[in-house]
Amino acid sequence: MDATFRLAISYSAHLLGTILWIGWSFLLVVASTTQDDVFVNRLRRWMPWALLGFAVLGGSGFYQMVVDAHYEDLLAITNAWSRAMLVKHLLYGLELVLLVWLELVFFPEFGLQQRIRDAGRFAPHYETMLRRLRLVAWVNGLLAVSVLVATAYMTALP
Numbered sequence: 001m002d003a004t005f006r007l008a009i010s011y012s013a014h015l016l017g018t019i020l021w022i023g024w025s026f027l028l029v030v031a032s033t034t035q036d037d038v039f040v041n042r043l044r045r046w047m048p049w050a051l052l053g054f055a056v057l058g059g060s061g062f063y064q065m066v067v068d069a070h071y072e073d074l075l076a077i078t079n080a081w082s083r084a085m086l087v088k089h090l091l092y093g094l095e096l097v098l099l100v101w102l103e104l105v106f107f108p109e110f111g112l113q114q115r116i117r118d119a120g121r122f123a124p125h126y127e128t129m130l131r132r133l134r135l136v137a138w139v140n141g142l143l144a145v146s147v148l149v150a151t152a153y154m155t156a157l158p
């Protein structure tokens with residue numbers, strides 16, 4: 001398979017990954033703003049798609065990075081492109097921490113509070129968690145936009 005074809009496949013995967021992860025992130029902002037339980041639960045069920053998109057972004061992104069003409073070496077921060085790439089890596093790392101926390105800590109606890117409330121009992125942390133979800137969703141959205149800005153800058157560079 002020739003190099004252009006391989007790169008085209010990688011770019012396609014990267015764009016599909018972007019749609020999955022950013023699409024989910026956008027819907028999370030909408031769900032947390034409407035504070036609609038059903039919507040929030042649906043997004044929790046769809047989270048594996050966002051995680052899949054995020055993993056694909058990491059894999060395809062790494063390939064695109066090492067074959068790019070601006071790339072010199074691993075951890076060689078020598079030009080504007082590699083600085084933007086470093087920013088993109090930092091944002092990716094932050095987002096990874098956020099996604100793991102959402103999946104392993106926030107959503108299980110939120111589900112528990114929902115079940116307590118649905119059973120007609122007082123769920124002490126339910127309202128606080130809904131407010132926290134709104135904040136987290138916006139932080140997540142901000143990270144997504146920042147990644148796109150860093151990418152746009154990299155793409156605009158000669």
Ligand code: HEM
Nearest residue numbers: 011014015018057058061062064065068092147151154155
């Ligand atoms: C955090 C999630 C990420 C998003 C939303 C994202 C999004 C994008 C988009 C929309 C493009 C331009 C579309 C294209 O030509 O396919 C792109 C290009 C690129 N991405 Fe990502 N990306 C992400 C993570 C990464 C990671 C982790 C890496 C490296 C390990 C990476 C490396 C690249 C490279 C090298 C390019 C080409 C840049 C250029 O034109 O100079 N991306 N990314």
